[in-house]
């Protein structure tokens with residue numbers, strides 16, 4: 001039945017279940033790709049610095065969200081991060097109860113933005129402002145994905 005035809009009897013209403021094969025390819029963008037390359041090759045986080053407002057951002061991005069100007073200056077982040085916020089997740093992706101996982105929002109002094117990742121320590125050991133550093137995969141195993149970061153652990 002074409003979609004423009006009206007149903008006069010409820011018994012005419014039908015539905016069917018099927019699937020539409022769709023395939024997506026997302027890119028990380030220019031700055032995102034540079035961030036991924038830096039992570040893969042050196043294990044460091046790439047930041048962008050705005051020439052106008054002097055703010056720095058992690059992960060690297062092309063445009064300053066405050067000034068809307070292109071940020072051309074990038075450099076690897078040298079400082080350790082700190083726990084800005086955290087939460088404990090007690091369920092897995094399907095909603096089933098599972099082992100508690102502590103998820104951190106890691107920020108870096110003098111840099112806007114942050115990295116969200118797992119904590120590699122007991123939840124009782126985490127506190128706001130605690131210094132953390134990333135644990136990465138071995139250089140030959142890295143692919144340039146955020147999964148190259150295994151976790152963050154207290155320094």
Ligand SMILES: [Zn+2]
Pocket residue numbers: 050051052053054055064065066067068069
């Ligand atoms: Zn700016």
